[in-house]
Amino acid sequence: MPQKTKVDSGTDELLAETRGRVAVLTLNRPESRNALSKNLSSALGKLLRQFDKDPEIGSILLTGAGGAFCAGGDVKNMAKTAMADLTFEDRVADLRASQQMVWGALIAVRKPTIAAIPGAAAGAGLALALACDLRIAAGSAVFITAYARVALSGDCGIAWLLTRLVGISRACELMFLSERIDMQRAEKIGLVNRVVPAGELQDNSLALAALLAEGPTFAYGLMKDNLDHALTAKFQESMDFEAKNLIRTELSADHQEGVCALAEKRKPNFNST
Incomplete structure (x- = not known):
């Protein structure tokens, strides 16, 4: 506990x-x-x-x-x-x-x-x-x-x-x-x-x-940004907005950790950087 x-x-x-x-x-x-x-x-x-x-x-x-x-x-x-x-x-x-x-x-x-x-x-x-x-x-x-x-x-x-x-x-x-x-x-x-x-x-x-x-806090934050933006955006605008945030998360240490953990069949240790 x-x-x-x-x-x-x-x-x-x-x-x-x-x-x-x-x-x-x-x-x-x-x-x-x-x-x-x-x-x-x-x-x-x-x-x-x-x-x-x-x-x-x-x-x-x-x-x-x-x-x-x-x-x-x-x-x-x-x-x-x-x-x-x-x-x-x-x-x-x-x-x-x-x-x-x-x-x-x-x-x-x-x-x-x-x-x-x-x-x-x-x-x-x-x-x-x-x-x-x-x-x-x-x-x-x-x-x-x-x-x-x-x-x-x-x-x-x-x-x-x-x-x-x-x-x-x-x-x-x-x-x-x-x-x-x-x-x-x-x-x-x-x-x-x-x-x-x-x-x-x-x-x-x-x-x-x-x-x-214990999840990827940085990615969660950008997910929330995507969802908020989608409330008023057109479909193409929403995809463009998501693309920018996807690349931001793709370049993060959390993403690298997630990929390694998946390959090694272990629980990821995210640090949200």
């Missing part, structure tokens, strides 16, 4: 540790189902950027304490903000900054990111899970967009994320109806990659994160 090393997040609302090459971030506000406060959001954004730059980290695992993943924004603080004496422009700017601090940082990570979802993920919390590259969920977890229930249009990239994962028609359905989505349906429509029994979630998600952490 990899050694656990605690990392100071600056707040008790976010627990952080490394397990070998895996960084584990745990939202820790169980009394509010891990709703995102300003302190939690700030700490989360900071550590996402820190771990993305750390050469000793190969993947990032995001989860929640107390049986929930994340209930979204902190409703109490949202209510206070709504009463504050701010102009429309100031409120837009504040929301844009908070979105970029967490969801923008998560999407920008070039290492594999995994959401381990033990329970409810709602609103901005659902967007947080969807912003990860992969999602593994307990069978008892539930998803809900939630915005329509309080007459809000959505934030934190939820429209982009849902459309990318399930298409425009299904995204409309999920946003308009705001229904509770169980994991059987979530897996069927492509919102989660794997569903496991609740008691096996931690072990399964850590095993997946560890597997990815």
